[in-house]
Amino acid sequence: MNIEHFRRKLLERKKDLTASSNRLTEEARQSGVAEVEDPIDQVTSAEAKAASFRVAGIESEELEEVEDALRRIDEGTYGKCIDCGRPIEADRLEAVPWTPYCFKDQQKHEQANARAAGDRLL
Ligand SMILES: [Zn+2]
Structure with missing residues (x-):
């Protein structure tokens, strides 16, 4: 890299x-x-x-x-995911060089954030 x-x-x-x-x-x-x-x-x-x-x-x-x-x-x-330690996808780093997560963990975090936002609305 x-x-x-x-x-x-x-x-x-x-x-x-x-x-x-x-x-x-x-x-x-x-x-x-x-x-x-x-x-x-x-x-x-x-x-x-x-x-x-x-x-x-x-x-x-x-x-x-x-x-x-x-x-x-x-x-x-x-370049390594701070959650799972696997290398972050190259095209992902190219698009968002400051991302700390691989694609899978990013999705996990987004889902968790969406859930937390939903909880606040209730
Ligand atoms: Zn990861």
Whole structure:
């Protein structure tokens, strides 16, 4: 496996996510400034702010995964599923270089998450 290829991809993704989270923070701050202007703007900017924070939440989770993957490169465990230890499918790593799971374990985790989300709704 060409580790340097994945390290480059991960570092690039990290740069994008960091830049975009800075931008979202700035947007949220600016929409906060607009809130004092009038009540209609207030609603719109509160919604914009909530949306920015939602996106920022998803992106910061992804940033964490990217940083974990870079750490696994340093530790020499990159490319192995953290659940079963088997090598992660090459096309999967190519598409999602920060994934910690093989396809099978990813599905397991997604099902568990869906169940947990369902439980919260009840
Ligand atoms: Zn696995």
